[in-house]
Structure formats: C-alpha cells, structure tokens
Amino acid sequence: MLWGDLREEEFYDAIEQSKGVCIMPMGCMEMHGQHLPVATDTMKISYALHEAAKIEPVMEFPAFRFGDVQGLTQWKGSIRLTVELEQELLKQLCAEIARNGFKKIILMNSHGGNNSMVHNFVRSTMYDKKDYVVTSCMLGAYYASPYYMKQIIDDQGREALYELTDEDIDVIEEFVENKRTYGHAGFGETALIFGYRPELVRMDRADAVSGLSTHEADFLDEAGLNKSTRFWGINYPNSYAGDTPYGCNERFGKCGMRLLTEAVLKVIRVIKYEDKILKWNQAWNEKW
Numbered sequence: 698m699l700w701g702d703l704r705e706e707e708f709y710d711a712i713e714q715s716k717g718v719c720i721m722p723m724g725c726m727e728m729h730g731q732h733l734p735v736a737t738d739t740m741k742i743s744y745a746l747h748e749a750a751k752i753e754p755v756m757e758f759p760a761f762r763f764g765d766v767q768g769l770t771q772w773k774g775s776i777r778l779t780v781e782l783e784q785e786l787l788k789q790l791c792a793e794i795a796r797n798g799f800k801k802i803i804l805m806n807s808h809g810g811n812n813s814m815v816h817n818f819v820r821s822t823m824y825d826k827k828d829y830v831v832t833s834c835m836l837g838a839y840y841a842s843p844y845y846m847k848q849i850i851d852d853q854g855r856e857a858l859y860e861l862t863d864e865d866i867d868v869i870e871e872f873v874e875n876k877r878t879y880g881h882a883g884f885g886e887t888a889l890i891f892g893y894r895p896e897l898v899r900m901d902r903a904d905a906v907s908g909l910s911t912h913e914a915d916f917l918d919e920a921g922l923n924k925s926t927r928f929w930g931i932n933y934p935n936s937y938a939g940d941t942p943y944g945c946n947e948r949f950g951k952c953g954m955r956l957l958t959e960a961v962l963k964v965i966r967v968i969k970y971e972d973k974i975l976k977w978n979q980a981w982n983e984k985w
C-alpha cells in the first residue's frame with residue numbers, strides 16, 4: 698500500500714485495511730563511509746516497511762528522505778535543510794495525511810540525527826487540538842548487528858538464523874568476543890544494504906576511511922554533557938562509526954533485513970490493533 702501507487706477510489710479501502718495507520722519512513726542523505734550509498738538510512742527502513750506491509754497492510758507514505766543532517770559539509774552527497782524547515786514539513790505532511798483519513802501516524806525513523814527533531818515534533822503536536830495522533834519509533838542497524846544476532850542464537854538456537862552458514866556464525870562470535878562496534882555505516886547498516894540491493898555495497902571500499910572513534914569528545918560524555926547531538930563528528934570525522942564490517946555479505950543482508958522486518962511488523966501490529974490512543978487524544982481535547 699504505497700500512497701503514490703493508489704488510485705483515488707482505492708484510498709477508501711486502504712483506510713479500512715490499514716485501520717487508519719499511516720507510516721512515514723524517515724532517513725536522510727549523508728555520507729555512509731565510502732562503501733554505502735548516501736541514502737542508506739532511507740533505503741533500509743523503507744524496504745523493511747514495504748516487506749512488513751505485505752504481511753500486515755498499512756499505508757506507506759513516501760519517505761521523508763531529507764532528514765536532519767547538520768555538519769558533514771565537507772563531504773559530497775549531504776543534503777541539509779534547516780531544522781525549522783524539517784519541522785514545518787513534518788507538520789504540514791502529517792496534517793495532510795490526517796485530512797485524508799489516516800488518524801494514526803507513525804514516524805518510523807532510521808537516522809540517529811533525526812531523533813531530536815522527531816521527538817520535538819511529536820511534542821509540538823500536543824500544543825493544539827487535533828483529531829489525529831503522531832508518534833515515533835527508531836528502528837535500524839541494531840536488528841542486523843552481530844550483537845542482536847548473537848542474542849537470538851543464545852535465546853532460540855542457531856537454526857533461528859537459517860540464512861547464515863557456520864562461517865557466518867563464526868563472524869558473529871568473533872565480532873562479539875572482541876567487542877567490535879557497528880554504528881553509522883558499520884556492520885548492521887552494511888548488512889541491511891546487502892539485504893536491500895547488494896550491488897550498492899562496495900566491500901572493497903569498506904576500509905577506505907576509518908570508522909574508529911578518535912575519542913576526542915569523550916570527556917564531554919564523561920562530564921554528563923551531550924556529545925552526540927553536536928560533537929558526534931569530532932569522534933567520527935569520516936562519517937563512519939564502527940569497526941570495518943569484515944565478513945559481512947548478502948546472507949547477513951537477507952537475515953538482517955528479515956529481523957528488521959520482524960521488528961517493523963511488531964510495531965505495525967501494536968499500533969493497528971490497539972484502540973486506546975485516539976480515545977486518549979479525544980479525552981485530552983475535551984479537557985480544555
């Protein structure tokens with residue numbers, strides 16, 4: 698159920714089938730090391746949402762692909778909009794989605810840099826009375842990370858990761874044992890792009906720049922100051938955070954994308970089959 702694919706008369710059925718739930722996947726355009734495309738965040742969540750929506754129908758809004766990218770101006774491919782404009786776009790898009798009959802709107806974010814903006818926006822929707830509710834979630838690289846996969850092996854057994862070979866399981870064990878990291882453009886995101894379109898991953902460029910932290914800004918965290926909102930790029934000057942994802946391949950892609958799709962499916966089912974949040978919203982509106 699892609700918004701733009703529907704004909705006018707099909708929307709009535711789409712509202713019914715989705716139970717009024719519309720999901721906007723959110724990413725950005727920014728460098729993801731030299732081995733992944735700049736639209737990585739948009740691609741990974743849009744694809745997982747699309748796969749999940751085949752199983753549990755929900756309206757898929759066109760991706761919010763110009764998410765919050767401040768800094769990173771030295772790299773090609775970044776598209777930056779002001780935070781004010783991003784907030785205004787969200788405000789008007791959500792109002793339009795609701796006007797069309799979808800009263801539960803989920804901002805399904807997959808770009809860490811969007812978090813502050815998304816949270817602020819969701820808070821701002823409470824300022825005046827609305828007949829719709831906006832909420833958000835963050836889903837992404839974690840579900841394709843060796844740490845999450847290791848957890849699944851421990852809980853459900855090795856067969857639960859049926860896409861992977863024994864050598865792949867060794868890659869997971871080695872990664873976890875050595876406490877390797879998998880942030881921005883790291884193992885998880887690399888796997889997810891393998892799962893979406895393997896031809897977009899250039900493993901031969903995965904160590905073209907370093908993803909290891911300089912640790913320069915760590916002292917801010919240690920003092921309780923928020924490093925990541927403003928100084929993330931000091932620790933990760935190459936727009937790449939994590940160990941080089943050696944051993945990542947298309948099988949990890951299939952497996953990781955399935956796990957992310959399952960996480961998306963869980964969110965869809967919760968929001969589709971609950972009947973409280975619109976009532977809470979109504980009660981809130983009647984209070985003042």
Ligand SMILES: [Zn+2]
Nearest residue numbers: 737738881882
């Ligand atoms: Zn990313």
